[in-house]
Amino acid sequence: MVKPYNQMKQLGDNSTEEKILDAAKEVFMKHGLYGARMQDIADTAGINKALLHYYFRNKEKMFDKVFDGALAKFFEQLDVFSNNELSVKKRLFIYIDNIIEFYAEYPQMSMFIIKEIGNNPEIFKEKVHVAKKNKTLRLIHVLEDGMKNGEIKKIDSAMFMINLQSLCSFPFLASPMFKYSLKAQGKDWEKDFNSEKLKQSVKNFVEFTLGK
Amino acid sequence: MVKPYNQMKQLGDNSTEEKILDAAKEVFMKHGLYGARMQDIADTAGINKALLHYYFRNKEKMFDKVFDGALAKFFEQLDVFSNNELSVKKRLFIYIDNIIEFYAEYPQMSMFIIKEIGNNPEIFKEKVHVAKKNKTLRLIHVLEDGMKNGEIKKIDSAMFMINLQSLCSFPFLASPMFKYSLKAQGKDWEKDFNSEKLKQSVKNFVEFTLGK
DNA sequence: ATATGGTTTAACCATTTTGTTAATTGCAAA
DNA sequence: TTTGCAATTAACAAAATGGTTAAACCATAT
Numbered sequence: 001m002v003k004p005y006n007q008m009k010q011l012g013d014n015s016t017e018e019k020i021l022d023a024a025k026e027v028f029m030k031h032g033l034y035g036a037r038m039q040d041i042a043d044t045a046g047i048n049k050a051l052l053h054y055y056f057r058n059k060e061k062m063f064d065k066v067f068d069g070a071l072a073k074f075f076e077q078l079d080v081f082s083n084n085e086l087s088v089k090k091r092l093f094i095y096i097d098n099i100i101e102f103y104a105e106y107p108q109m110s111m112f113i114i115k116e117i118g119n120n121p122e123i124f125k126e127k128v129h130v131a132k133k134n135k136t137l138r139l140i141h142v143l144e145d146g147m148k149n150g151e152i153k154k155i156d157s158a159m160f161m162i163n164l165q166s167l168c169s170f171p172f173l174a175s176p177m178f179k180y181s182l183k184a185q186g187k188d189w190e191k192d193f194n195s196e197k198l199k200q201s202v203k204n205f206v207e208f209t210l211g212k
Numbered sequence: 213m214v215k216p217y218n219q220m221k222q223l224g225d226n227s228t229e230e231k232i233l234d235a236a237k238e239v240f241m242k243h244g245l246y247g248a249r250m251q252d253i254a255d256t257a258g259i260n261k262a263l264l265h266y267y268f269r270n271k272e273k274m275f276d277k278v279f280d281g282a283l284a285k286f287f288e289q290l291d292v293f294s295n296n297e298l299s300v301k302k303r304l305f306i307y308i309d310n311i312i313e314f315y316a317e318y319p320q321m322s323m324f325i326i327k328e329i330g331n332n333p334e335i336f337k338e339k340v341h342v343a344k345k346n347k348t349l350r351l352i353h354v355l356e357d358g359m360k361n362g363e364i365k366k367i368d369s370a371m372f373m374i375n376l377q378s379l380c381s382f383p384f385l386a387s388p389m390f391k392y393s394l395k396a397q398g399k400d401w402e403k404d405f406n407s408e409k410l411k412q413s414v415k416n417f418v419e420f421t422l423g424k
Numbered sequence: 425a426t427a428t429g430g431t432t433t434a435a436c437c438a439t440t441t442t443g444t445t446a447a448t449t450g451c452a453a454a
Numbered sequence: 455t456t457t458g459c460a461a462t463t464a465a466c467a468a469a470a471t472g473g474t475t476a477a478a479c480c481a482t483a484t
Binding site: 030031110111114118121124128141156158159161162163165166167170173174176177178184192197201208 | 398
């Protein structure tokens with residue numbers, strides 16, 4: 001017998017499973033695997049704690065689901081580097097736009113991933129292998145090609161990547177601190193910071209560092 | 213009766229209280245207040261769990277002590293901006309040297325502080341008030357003075373501060389990720405990254421951004 | 425109407441974790 | 455040597471937390 005339409009699993013809307021996943025994302029991002037409390041997740045989702053186990057069996061499995069989703073989205077951002085039709089700088093600019101919009105939506109993401117790598121490098125390795133499938137992490141590779149064919153200046157590609165990631169992700173991660181710190185100096189985070197400004201600032205950095 | 217010398221509180225050396233505080237710092241930095249386990253702290257310090265309560269009464273009070281210490285050291289780094297005898301750039305370069313060495317020693321510090329601000333803005337406000345006493349947070353103030361008297365280029369001071377903090381603290385925070393990511397691209401974190409390189413890189417950024 | 429089966433809940437249980445207590449150790453003053 | 459007191463410990467109690475169960479709920483098919 002076929003189930004009626006409104007009883008089928010409806011992910012993406014406000015089905016219970018989705019509510020739980022959203023709540024879990026929020027709480028896990030804030031407190032990590034150890035620090036998160038099942039009751040806290042249940043309260044955030046507005047449901048009974050037993051339902052968490054009904055849908056996800058246990059805490060670790062739930063965490064895995066959240067983490068896998070986060071990781072997949074994270075790696076999607078790297079796809080642009082595989083597009084060899086575009087110039088190195090063009091690819092970098094697109095990446096900057098995408099990754100900053102991504103972090104604006106998931107400010108805790110990088111910390112979440114960093115913590116997980118630290119806690120469990122082996123499992124992470126395996127997950128990444130699944131997540132990226134046949135894609136490759138090409139940022140550095142693309143840079144070094146660009147240097148060889150004279151498209152960009154000769155730079156320290158590893159340090160460039162580190163600087164770039166720092167500029168793009170830390171502002172969102174540290175927004176509570178910046179909010180506070182700016183207010184103490186007579187500035188206003190909401191006014192003085194936004195994604196568009198940051199994009200421009202990072203692009204300036206890239207232009208200065210790679211431009212010939 | 214006066215206590216014998218070797219029985220007086222000896223902070224700064226390997227007294228029990230200090231051992232506990234060091235262990236607590238390590239564990240709290242790694243897992244946060246919720247995620248940290250008292251037993252884990254006791255094991256790390258190599259003492260009985262009951263001693264933790266003997267010295268610090270309970271988990272929260274212990275956490276407070278650790279956090280207060282962290283905060284004080286963090287704010288110390290800002291003192292250099294009060295030295296009006298030095299040029300703006302000179303002060304920035306000194307700050308960069310200091311803060312990067314600081315983060316090299318306490319890589320989790322910024323995250324620790326960020327999380328705390330997020331969890332409890334009011335208490336943080338109060339703590340900062342104590343920590344900075346009559347000092348003032350001057351980075352932005354110093355920059356705007358420098359712009360007025362033509363010492364540096366006219367820039368967006370808030371964004372500059374955000375970029376600067378990002379470049380200095382994120383690499384340490386995210387080192388597990390960078391280690392992993394670089395390895396996947398045929399590089400080696402230990403070889404390709406060190407504090408001196410980072411200092412130089414950040415100074416280049418400052419020179420480019422502020423230099424006339 | 426009633427039966428069916430997925431969904432949701434309150435009330436538990438088992439384990440982990442925080443916190444306490446009473447006894448022991450070790451060291452210095454008398 | 456004995457006494458006193460802080461430091462330390464093992465064992466225990468209390469609270470918090472993850473996980474289970476059996477019953478209630480509710481929409482639909484018969």
